[in-house]
Structures are given as C-alpha cells and as structure tokens.
Amino acid sequence: MARACRSGGRATFSHEAFAEVERDRMTLCLRSAGGRFATRLERVVRVLRELDAQVRRSGARLVVMMIPDEYQVHADMARLAARAEGQALDAYDLDLPQRELGLALRNEGVDALDLLPAFRERGTAERLYVPRDTHWNRAGHRLAAEQLAAHLERSRP
Numbered sequence: 799m800a801r802a803c804r805s806g807g808r809a810t811f812s813h814e815a816f817a818e819v820e821r822d823r824m825t826l827c828l829r830s831a832g833g834r835f836a837t838r839l840e841r842v843v844r845v846l847r848e849l850d851a852q853v854r855r856s857g858a859r860l861v862v863m864m865i866p867d868e869y870q871v872h873a874d875m876a877r878l879a880a881r882a883e884g885q886a887l888d889a890y891d892l893d894l895p896q897r898e899l900g901l902a903l904r905n906e907g908v909d910a911l912d913l914l915p916a917f918r919e920r921g922t923a924e925r926l927y928v929p930r931d932t933h934w935n936r937a938g939h940r941l942a943a944e945q946l947a948a949h950l951e952r953s954r955p
Contacts, residue, residue, distance in 0.1 A: 816930040821882035824869050827890040828883075835894065843902045850908045859955075862903060863946060864896050866914040868932065871921040911949045913942055 811819060826835060846862060853860040869875040870892045880887045896914045903910040917926055917938070926938035934942065 810928065810931040813930065816932075817878050817882040819932060820867070820869050820875055820879035823867055824876070824879040824890060824892075825883065827892050827894050828885070829889055829891055835898070839898055839902060842899065843906065846903065846908055847906050850906070860909065861946075861949065861953075862908060862910040863942070864899060864910060864912045864914065865942075866896070866917045868927045870896075870914060871917045871926060909953060911946060913945055916941060916945050 810816075825831060826838070846860075850860045869879045876887055876890070876892060880890065893914070896912045900910055900912050920926060920937070920941050924937050926934055926941060928935045
C-alpha cells in the first residue's frame with residue numbers, strides 16, 4: 799500500500815491508496831455531514847481553549863496554524879477525492895473547516911493563522927505537496943514559514 803519514501807519528488811502512496819486517503823479526509827467537508835463536523839469542531843475548540851489558557855498562564859502565546867489539505871488547494875485532488883466517494887464536487891464545502899474553526903477560535907480569543915488563502919493563491923502557480931503523499935514539499939514548507947513569520951510580525955504585542 800504505502801511506500802516509506804519522503805525524499806525527492808516520488809509518490810509515497812499508490813494512486814488508489816492516495817485517492818482513498820483524500821476521500822476519507824474530504825468527508826469532513828460533506829455538506830450532508832454537518833452534525834458530525836459540528837461535534838468534531840466542538841471537541842477541537844474545547845482542547846484548543848484549554849491549551850491556550852495553559853500557554854497564557856506560562857507567559858507565552860499560542861498561535862494555531864490552520865493547515866489546508868491538498869484537496870482544498872489543488873482542484874485535481876478535490877475531484878479525485880469526490881470521485882472516490884462517489885459524490886459530485888458541489889456536495890462539499892471545502893472552506894468549511896477553516897471558516898468554522900477560525901470563527902470559533904476568534905470567539906474564544908485564540909490567535910489563529912489560516913494558511914488556506916495563501917496556499918490557494920500560490921497553488922495556482924506551483925505544487926505545494928509531495929505527489930501522492932499528504933505532506934508539503936519544499937515550496938509548501940517555505941510558504942508556511944513565510945506566512946507564519948508575517949503573522950507573528952503583524953501580531954506582535
């Protein structure tokens with residue numbers, strides 16, 4: 799199923815295995831699964847609220863980096879995942895995770911950085927993920943680092 803390579807630009811998963819991974823991940827965005835998403839979101843926000851409180855008590859600052867999945871950035875991956883689920887692409891709200899988590903974190907006063915807009919913009923010109931792998935390539939890591947540095951600079955206390 800999966801090969802253990804992370805170097806170079808070689809794919810880690812077979813085409814079929816990768817389609818299954820992305821299909822499974824993208825079910826989070828199915829419009830018909832709103833209740834399941836809300837339950838997961840509630841748990842995540844509760845944990846991040848507690849973590850933020852602990853970090854603040856220590857005198858530090860928490861920044862939550864919201865990382866986009868490849869299907870949210872590269873349309874060909876979204877089509878692959880939807881096809882593997884037997885769904886049309888319009889059955890999904892690909893912005894749902896970042897939109898809802900971002901709103902919930904703002905309401906909690908937790909600092910968050912949403913990488914989705916920058917990844918979508920840069921993703922039109924270059925690939926940001928290792929082929930059939932789920933991890934960023936060098937360009938993806940570089941972009942995330944740039945975005946984090948800019949966010950930290952903008953939000954300095």
